[in-house]
Amino acid sequence: MRSIAFDPVEITIGVGESVTWTNMDGFIPHTATSGNPGDDDLGAVFRSARLSQGATFTHTFSEAGEFVYFCEVHPVMMRDAKVIVQAEE
Template sequence: MTAADKFGIAFSIGFTVALVAVAMSFAGMSQTTVQPMPAPAPTPAPAPAPAPAMSAKVSIPSGSSVPGCEATNECYKPAEVTIGVGGTVTWTNDDTAAHTVTSGSINAGGPDGVFDSSIFMAGKTFEHTFDEAGEYDYFCIVHPWMTGKVIVE
């Protein structure tokens, strides 16, 4: 037997042993327990929008009977409120002058007849319940620069 033959046999045996070792490692892998991937966490539903308030308070602030409050939209505070259908808005006259809260717009033909406080004096209140969704502009007949809005959702 020549040296080349001995080398070939040794190489073949070494290659075979390596192949067997690789095969055994694969065989050992089949006995390994594979952990399933956990299911992804469900995506939470978005939070619903908060329901509109069922009541709101509006002040007719001191000094609103004098022109100028319209420049800062502070003749009624707040000048715009949002409530739900069936909600009630209460206006309080915190001024020293008499006022009205009258639905409609001085620029769109005046009162529309939906609500009207008539004249109410300092310290008094007026309230109105809104049974239909919509936007309701209002103003003071005595001081027409005073405007506000009720949004009913």
């Protein structure tokens, strides 16, 4: 997370691998929350706390699929990011 954006906005990993988000923005908190703003089940797959500068959140993906996520503090500017989890060949 930097400049009020997810960077990279999309990442591909394998089943069983983890993604760690780090807030690189000075005094602007961010979250990594699965789903889309307004979803009934937002955060069902993962939902970080509000991350302050330098704070990190790690989630391990145990199932294949495409997982969109957004920031609950900036649902307009920070949304439609994606983790693509590929099954083992």
